[in-house]
Amino acid sequence: MKMNEGVEWAMHSCVNLSWLPGEAVTAKRLAAFYDLPTAYLNKQLQALTRAGILSSTSGPKGGFQLARDPRNITLLDILTAIDGADDAFRCTQILKAGPGADPKADYREVCLVSQAMRAAELNYRRELAGQTIADIVTRVEAQSPAAPENTRTWFANLKS
Amino acid sequence: MKMNEGVEWAMHSCVNLSWLPGEAVTAKRLAAFYDLPTAYLNKQLQALTRAGILSSTSGPKGGFQLARDPRNITLLDILTAIDGADDAFRCTQILKAGPGADPKADYREVCLVSQAMRAAELNYRRELAGQTIADIVTRVEAQSPAAPENTRTWFANLKS
DNA sequence: GCCTCGCTACTCGGATATGAGGTGTCCGAGTTTTCCCGG
DNA sequence: CCGGGAAAACTCGGACACCTCATATCCGAGTAGCGAGGC
Secondary structure (H helix, E strand, O other), X not given: OOOOOHHHHHHHHHHHHHOOOOOOEOHHXXXXXXXXXXXXXXXXXXXXXXXXXXXXXXXXXOEEEEOOOHHHOEHHHHHHHHXXXXXXXXXXXXXXXXXXXXXXXXXXXXXXXXXXXXXXXXXXXXXXXOOEHHHHXXXXXXXXXXXXXXXXXXXXXXXX | OOOOOHHHHHXXXXXXXXXXXOXXXXXXXXXXXXXXXXXXXXXXXXXXXXXXXXXXXXXXXXXXXXXXXXXXXXXXXXXHHHHOOOOOOOOOOHHHHOOOOOOOOOXXXXXXXXXXXXXXXXXXXXXXXXXXXXXXXXHHHHHOOOHHHHXXXXXXXXXX
């Protein structure tokens, strides 16, 4: 059970983008900030764009920016965009192959093992849905108040 | 983020084994119950054995059985045995590559994105740790009281 | 001098390689049973 | 008839292929800006 590594990149990139509102930031610059492979980060940003989290513009002066208010972007939104919406636990309804099974029953609902696993995972997703990028940003600023300004000047001074 | 399919098999097999206490059940018979690939299920049962959840005996009349009371086997135990103990979210500490980073800091602890993800995952694991095989068995018996006896007779009548 | 057209440079976007890990299989180690032989 | 030993059968255990998906990369589509040429 390994989560896509791009989830971490996407979340940090969204935090950085929230400090650069209204500005189109290229994938290359976002990648340079954390020394990440540009093309691969670009792929993740594309996924965020498809999910409606970012908006993108092509050409010179192009790049990515947040498509909506950070208070309206949850960690679950990002996770789902990058890693897919499927549950980690996959109920294959093996009870259907067992003796005395009801072919018409949906064992994803009936099976109690499935219920327990899905309930736990649902809480997990619910907890991530309750945390927004704005929440993270607020906490980061409380921890290191200079972070927003430092980030802005870093991106402003970046030459290449 | 896909969980190992064997987790489902292992949990159902543990439920079945809890209805056959003190009896060594072979991997072949457990696999036949749900029409699963024998050798691959055997691999999963080996993992449960290494984790101390099952005990195994070789030779004729050999097989697997629960190594301890079902009330003392949590769903998290099984998940960890099959799928590994690593967290799904892997904090690679990308902040360390960013500007103004402290090389000595452990960003798995400091980074607020990492904190949020790990906290959610910790709750997930905690919830699974609070559910035992005995709990599942109790609920199954409440849902279909004939299940234990049916399972026992099925295993008793299995020829091959 | 100013407008327009075309070219260039730069960006995103998706199609394409590569590698690790989950999935599936096979053969050897070990143990119990059973059968045969000797007493 | 009884006991012992060897062989056979059956099981787990780990080592070995295969195949899917995450990882990584590259080239084409599209657009904004710039410059040259004409009015």
